[in-house]
Amino acid sequence: MNRNQNLREFLPQDGFAGTLIGRAWIPTAVSGKTAGPSPVWLTESGVLELSSIAPTCAELLDNGFSTKGVDASKLANVGSYDAIMANTLASKRDANLPYFLSPVDLQAIKACGVTFVVSMIERVIEERAAGDAKKADEIRDKIKTRIGADISSIQPGSLQAEELKNALKAEGLWSQYLEVGIGPYAEVFTKAPVLSSVGPGAEVGILAISSWNNPEPETVLLVDSRAKVVGATLGNDVNLRDIEGRSALLLGKAKDNNASCAIGPFIRLFDDTFSLEDVRAQEVALTIDGEDGFKLSEVSKMKKISRDVLELVAQTMGENHQYPDGIALFTGTLFAPTQDRGGEGKGFTHKLGDIVRISSPKLGVLQNTVTHCHKAPPWEFGITALMKNFHQREILR
Numbered sequence: 001m002n003r004n005q006n007l008r009e010f011l012p013q014d015g016f017a018g019t020l021i022g023r024a025w026i027p028t029a030v031s032g033k034t035a036g037p038s039p040v041w042l043t044e045s046g047v048l049e050l051s052s053i054a055p056t057c058a059e060l061l062d063n064g065f066s067t068k069g070v071d072a073s074k075l076a077n078v079g080s081y082d083a084i085m086a087n088t089l090a091s092k093r094d095a096n097l098p099y100f101l102s103p104v105d106l107q108a109i110k111a112c113g114v115t116f117v118v119s120m121i122e123r124v125i126e127e128r129a130a131g132d133a134k135k136a137d138e139i140r141d142k143i144k145t146r147i148g149a150d151i152s153s154i155q156p157g158s159l160q161a162e163e164l165k166n167a168l169k170a171e172g173l174w175s176q177y178l179e180v181g182i183g184p185y186a187e188v189f190t191k192a193p194v195l196s197s198v199g200p201g202a203e204v205g206i207l208a209i210s211s212w213n214n215p216e217p218e219t220v221l222l223v224d225s226r227a228k229v230v231g232a233t234l235g236n237d238v239n240l241r242d243i244e245g246r247s248a249l250l251l252g253k254a255k256d257n258n259a260s261c262a263i264g265p266f267i268r269l270f271d272d273t274f275s276l277e278d279v280r281a282q283e284v285a286l287t288i289d290g291e292d293g294f295k296l297s298e299v300s301k302m303k304k305i306s307r308d309v310l311e312l313v314a315q316t317m318g319e320n321h322q323y324p325d326g327i328a329l330f331t332g333t334l335f336a337p338t339q340d341r342g343g344e345g346k347g348f349t350h351k352l353g354d355i356v357r358i359s360s361p362k363l364g365v366l367q368n369t370v371t372h373c374h375k376a377p378p379w380e381f382g383i384t385a386l387m388k389n390f391h392q393r394e395i396l397r
Contacts, residue, residue: 009365018362019268025101034392102202108325109261111329156306157183193256199264215236220328223313225326227314233265236366238255
């Protein structure tokens with residue numbers, strides 16, 4: 001972390017005005033008990049530990065947490081926001097001090113793909129180029145010339161979409177990505193296992209075998225067990241374009257790897273300061289700063305999404321599929337990097353050491369640094385470890 005970095009910039013622009021829920025690792029030196037993760041509430045006066053109300057963020061959200069009626073004086077203050085965020089972003093964290101984790105714990109981590117037209121076209125390009133970035137420009141020009149203007153106003157699953165589908169088939173341009181982009185069914189997949197997501201300040205991983213990859217800045221919905229959206233946060237659905245481009249059946253290898261899913265910095269619950277309409281209207285910004293001097297800045301506008309966020313939730317969970325611990329749902333991205341990096345025609349790809357910042361005015365800033373998956377800290381704290389930790393801390397009563 002840059003010593004001159006403003007720690008408050010990672011918060012929403014209105015600071016602590018909203019209901020901000022995080023998850024923090026609380027060391028023995030602070031709690032007096034076995035170290036472990038706890039849900040926390042961020043306030044101007046300090047970060048308040050919530051395990052006495054609910055042991056996990058999933059249960060806290062499912063119970064319908066509200067700051068009204070909560071006596072903050074009875075909650076343990078584990079430190080100031082500034083001190084904990086400073087340790088979170090430190091190049092080497094002090095294990096004797098608290099730091100923030102991904103705010104998602106027992107929720108299933110699901111993701112929707114191809115929910116924006118530009119993203120859909122880029123998926124078609126990946127497929128046609130078979131993972132070869134050098135072929136992408138030529139294919140991109142051809143597809144945009146043929147279908148770019150027609151597809152932008154199409155409602156997925158509509159009669160117009162079916163007519164376009166038939167026209168594209170006749171042109172030899174139909175693709176499985178166009179099917180989920182304008183067809184009746186959204187693409188929904190499992191992004192990462194429960195408890196495996198990384199949080200603010202952590203490293204995000206790409207496979208060493210990948211030569212064409214990128215971040216995917218997204219709004220992540222927090223949905224309770226009754227399929228009610230209760231809040232939102234930011235996420236990075238790290239993607240290996242060359243791997244997925246070879247075959248859609250390699251989606252798991254392209255998406256689900258060590259440290260390949262970042263979520264945070266905090267969950268903002270719906271209240272008088274933040275609503276679903278704010279989610280629908282928000283703009284998610286992305287910046288990348290490389291050690292080679294490369295800089296990239298893009299914005300993904302939620303208003304351009306082709307399916308409403310509630311439709312995505314309805315297609316993910318309901319009478320046909322239940323999630324008793326709720327879900328964290330990535331809603332897709334408009335971001336489709338085409339800028340050349342490292343030579344003409346090579347397209348964009350990550351390099352080790354890239355600093356990725358995903359932000360929005362209402363949700364703050366999620367910052368991570370790119371490394372190879374095998375170099376990132378291994379994922380070792382799973383469900384069994386969590387249950388043992390709760391027992392040691394006497395949290396479950």
